[in-house]
Amino acid sequence: MSKKIVLIDGHSILNRAFFGVPPLTNSEGLHTNAVYGFLNIMFKILDEEKPDYLTVAFDRSEPTFRHQMFDAYKGTRKPMAQELREQVPVMKEVLQAMGIKIVEMPGYEADDLLGTIAGMAEVQGMDVSIISGDRDLLQLATEKVKIRIPKTKRTGTEIEDYYAADVVERYQVTPKEFIDVKALMGDSSDNIPGVPGIGEKTATNLIVAYKSIENAYAHLEEITPKRAKTNLEEHYDMAQMSKTLATIEVHVPIEFDMEAAKLTDLYTPEAYVYMKRLEFKNMLTRFSDDMSQNDLEKYFHVYHELDEIQNFFDGFSAKEAAVSFFEEAGIVYGLAVAKSNQNVVYLTCGGFVTEGYLEEQVQKLCDGLDTLITPDLKGLLKHVRVPETKNCIDTTIAAYLLNPLKNEYTYDDLARDILGLMVPSKLDLLGKLKIKKAAEEKPEALELMVCYEAYTCIAAKNQLLEQLEDHDMKKLYDEIEMPLVYVLADMEKEGVRAEKAELEAYGAQLTGRISELETSIYEKAGETFNINSPKQLGVILFEKLQMPNGKKTKTGYSTAADVLERLAPDYPIVSEILEYRQLTKLKSTYADGLALCIAPDGRIHSTFNQTITATGRISSTEPNLQNIPIRMELGRLIRKVFVPKEGYVFIDADYSQIELRVLAHMSGDQNLIAAYQHAEDIHRITASQVFHTPLEAVTDLQRRNAKAVNFGIVYGISSFGLSQDLSITRKEAEGYIASYFETYPGIKIFLDRLVTDAKEKGYAETMFGRRRPVPELASSNFMQRSFGERIAMNSPIQGTAADIIKIAMIRVKQRLEREQLKSKLILQVHDELLIEAAADEEEYVKTLLAEEMRHAADLAVTLEVDVKSGRNWFEAH
DNA sequence: CCAGTCACG
DNA sequence: ACGTACGTGACTGGA
Structure with a gap:
């Protein structure tokens, strides 16, 4: 039996796989769909053919000799999508890990290498299979060389096979003649100009009749139809050039060591590592069970x-x-x-x-x-x-x-x-x-x-x-993150006292009102249903009651609060649903949820996680004590159940607009810095400057708008987002933003620089060197990329604020300990710290806390801190 | 197990 | 033209 070799056109199959397999990323955010599709195709072929040799050829990015000859047709190819480009090196590494021979050569396309190697193998009497998504390769088909074109279909991968005879059957021309057909008709994706006015049909007819371009010219006079004749006549050089471009070079001076291409066990430990990393779970089954050995x-x-x-x-x-x-x-x-x-x-x-x-x-x-x-x-x-x-x-x-x-x-x-x-x-x-x-x-x-x-x-x-x-993160690690571990450990151990009985009473009070609302809602709806089910609720509101249906989600009608709020004035049932939602939320998550978390010591010991957020904030779980209600009065009352132990008081301090102050410092915008130096009310000053209004004359609306713009800036502003928030048109929002940037030009320059820096470096960075990779910036998808830009603007600001409060926490803890005070830090809520302070230490600790927070970082603007004490968290905040 | 919703900064 | 604000966690309903 003769030996068999499989040759794969690397870029072509990768490209096919990229477009044939839906987008896929691993948990690191690396795109993996092309690699996945490639491996699937490759495994299918190998399972089927069981070849003795295997080689994958790749193009090099340099222009090839074939294309270099014709400057005008160089470089018009579309650049590869970033999501695909990043997979090329990964693909090569995976193949290498599997011990598969890769060939590439400057100045030659993969086609040329494949053609050359196919020729060598054929001479040695081997059976050859060339795998490519590209029909150009059909010109290489012979009786022993089979071209295989995989098609990704819904039912799986199907493969079209072409020996020389199959090419004739399908295209009416031999593989050699196929070059001429292609040269005449051209191929924009391959930068082959072709002869203008000649398409597939005419080209095929001409070559069927005359066998080659040269012979067609020799018989120019006989050619019909007339148009084809004229076109050919006028563009002879074009036809010749196209033929050169279309012809695969089969005599590349390459030293190909057949033995190096011998197919060995692909399922190596190294390859297994890649499969794990890429998270190709079903590929892992191909590896023997003891691979983790x-x-x-x-x-x-x-x-x-x-x-x-x-x-x-x-x-x-x-x-x-x-x-x-x-x-x-x-x-x-x-x-x-x-x-x-x-x-x-x-x-x-x-x-x-x-x-x-x-x-x-x-x-x-x-x-x-x-x-x-x-x-x-x-x-x-x-x-x-x-x-x-x-x-x-x-x-x-x-x-x-x-x-x-x-x-x-x-x-x-x-x-x-x-x-x-x-x-x-x-x-x-x-x-x-x-x-x-x-x-x-x-x-x-x-x-x-x-x-x-x-x-x-x-x-x-x-x-x-x-x-x-x-x-350059050693300092961040040594001086912020590691010391913080001890702070968080103590906070968890200490916990926060919560009064179970009070919490239950609060819950019971909610229950009463909830059942009233329930009855009324069912009555108005004319039936009972599960109000907590957005699906059922959507049907009641938008179908049964025929309300004008606003937004839709993937699964149906949106019943989110902002949609319902628009309907509430016209439909009393909607107001009741909103209230019902609010109350059930308070009951299930806070009243009931927190009660379950009170430990035998009467305290709630939350877990503070230091390795969750992308920006460097800490998070709190089981329970989350960083989202206890405050904005609405009813919810805010819950804070009364959080109380200090006997003989102690709560001291609560929070930074005033820390993120905006960080922005002022990092950007160095003189106007914003100056505004902070004289002012109590930054939103009012912003309104005054942005809307060109004297400070005293700023209206509440103007102030509210300015505040929203300030928030928007920190989030990585978009006119749409701002317009949504303020219920204004996009145009108006654009106006606000433009006028904001005119007032604070340094901010604009700074935010732009954050984006360009992050694009260049691949990550965003805080003042203290904390990094956040932003792979979205390289996306070819507009939405993804825009998201990346907002991340690049927001992360350094949010992250720097997070760094600063971490520094404050470490210093506060160390001072409380060093000075042997009984007071303890027990909570952090992003810009706020809560201390359970011994009554006799109250005044001192208030000062200590505020001072340490203010001086945690040395910025161009002062860090203002509001500090307050109280007999419970409601009072202290 | 995911989507939708909503609590916080 | 695209279709959005940044960062979290808990609860509920329904494949």
């Missing part, structure tokens, strides 16, 4: 017995170690200590080994370390005391700073991205089991998981630190 497990030791564990701790002398553990509901299920990347020990409670004993031992172990590495320092601090002076490395926080866009920072991702190593993930090891169940049902898997995590931490930490250095 590595030889690390020989370094893992599991100790269960008291004497082994005692020996381990007694003999422990390392100065650097990674500590990792898993807990659930406060119970620690397992702990691993990595002394080096060749020595990981797993320890667990049970029998004589009590949790208390283990904690004590780990405490001692940590005390003895110079460097403590962990994936979750805040979590560790719940069990172990670690002085803030200790050199600690939190690998999750490091990874977050390097890329804040990820949804999660798991050890298996870290191992893959930093170490290029596949380790089994939590899902691989435990499946969907909860930790508690896993501890009972498959303890070995849990042991492995914790060991892998500790291993990954210690093995990756140097590279993480190096990357932080490289990105």
Whole structure:
């Protein structure tokens, strides 16, 4: 049997796949659809053909010799979409990881290389398959060389096959003649001009009759119809040039080592890493199950017995170690200590080994370390005391700073991205089991998981630190993020006192009104239905009651508040629905939700997450204490249930327009800076300047508009957004913006620079060096790109404000501690800090808090802080 | 598990 | 022409 080679036209198939597969990105935001489609096509062909050799050819970006000869036709090709361009290098890396031979050569197109190699293989007696989306390649078809053109259809990929005979059958001409047809008719996508006035039909007829362009010219006089004859006559040079352009060069001086193209096992560990990274889950099934196998497990030791564990701790002398553990509901299920990347020990409670004993031992172990590495320092601090002076490395926080866009920072991702190593993930090891169940049902898997995590931490930490250095983020990491861990840990531990009985009373009061509304709504609707279902509500309002239907969503009618508010004046039922919505929200999320979160100590211990937001803010969960109602009076009353413990008061301080002040500083706009230097009311001054009105004469409406513009500026202004917010026309909004930028020209220049800088660098950056990648800026999609521009304008501002309040938190905490005050920082709400202060420290702490917040950053404008105390959060804010 | 809605800065 | 404000988290209903 003769040997078989498959040759793939890289760019052509990638291009096909790009347009044939719907947009797809992995969680890092990398586009992956073309690579995905390419691999699918390739696997299908390989499964079918089982070739002995495989090679993929790519074009080089340099102009080819063929095209260089004709300057005029160079460079008219459309540039590749960014979403596709970014996938080309990835594609090549994936192929390389699979051990597939790639050929490319400056000055030649992939076609030329494919033609040349096909010729060589044919001479050696091989069967050749060329895979391309491009019909030009049909000219290469012979009895042994098959051209295969994949078509992406809804039913999957179908492939059209052409040997020389099939070309004749389909196009009436031989592969050689096909060149001439193509040259006559031209091909705009390939920059082949062709002969004007001659299309596919005429070209085919001519070549069927005369076999070649040259012969057609030799018989020019006989040619009919007349038009074709004249066209040919007048554009002879065009025809010749087109033929040169259309002819694939099959004698490229390339040294092609057939053995290097020999098809080996594609399913390599390196390729597996790529599949994981690209998140091609169904491709992973092609890899053998043991692909995640590595030889690390020989370094893992599991100790269960008291004497082994005692020996381990007694003999422990390392100065650097990674500590990792898993807990659930406060119970620690397992702990691993990595002394080096060749020595990981797993320890667990049970029998004589009590949790208390283990904690004590780990405490001692940590005390003895110079460097403590962990994936979750805040979590560790719940069990172990670690002085803030200790050199600690939190690998999750490091990874977050390097890329804040990820949804999660798991050890298996870290191992893959930093170490290029596949380790089994939590899902691989435990499946969907909860930790508690896993501890009972498959303890070995849990042991492995914790060991892998500790291993990954210690093995990756140097590279993480190096990357932080490289990105100039070491200071941000050392002086803001790491110290903040201790602040957040304390805040979580401390919690906020909440009065359960009061909360329940509040809830009960809501319930009464809710059922009244319910009855009335059903009556007005003429039937009962689920008011909480936007779908059912939409049907009632817009179909049954025939209300003018405003906006629509993907799934049906929009019943969002802004739509309902427009209908409310005309339909009493709508006002009732709005009130119903408001009350049920308060009941379910706040009254009931918060009550469930009150711990036995009478306090709510929220979790503050430091690695969630793209901008550098912190977030709060279970419960979210950063969105407690305040804007509406009824909701605001909830704040009365948040109270300090006996003998204490609340002190609440918030920054006044911190983001706008950050903007004034960063932009250096003299007018805005000056406005802040003299003024109490920045929105009024803005209104006065923007609307050319004396300060005293500014109306409430003008002030409100100016305020909206100020907000808009911080969000990355768009006339549409502003017009929506103010219920004005786009034109009017444009006018406001233009006049704002005239007043503050430095702001305009600054915002433009933020966008160009982010475009150039690929990320937006805060004053303190925090970065946020903005891949959207490179999108060819207008909407995506505009979004990227707004991100580029907003992130440095929001992020810098976040940096500043973090600095304030660290300083406030350190001062409270250093001065041995009893008062504690307990909450942060983006521009606001809440302290539970001992009554006798009230005045001092008020000053301390305001001072530390004001001086957290040295800006061109002062940072104003409003500070207030009270017997509950309602009063203090 | 996602979409819609709404609470906050 | 495109179709929008920036950043979060919790709850509900309905595939």
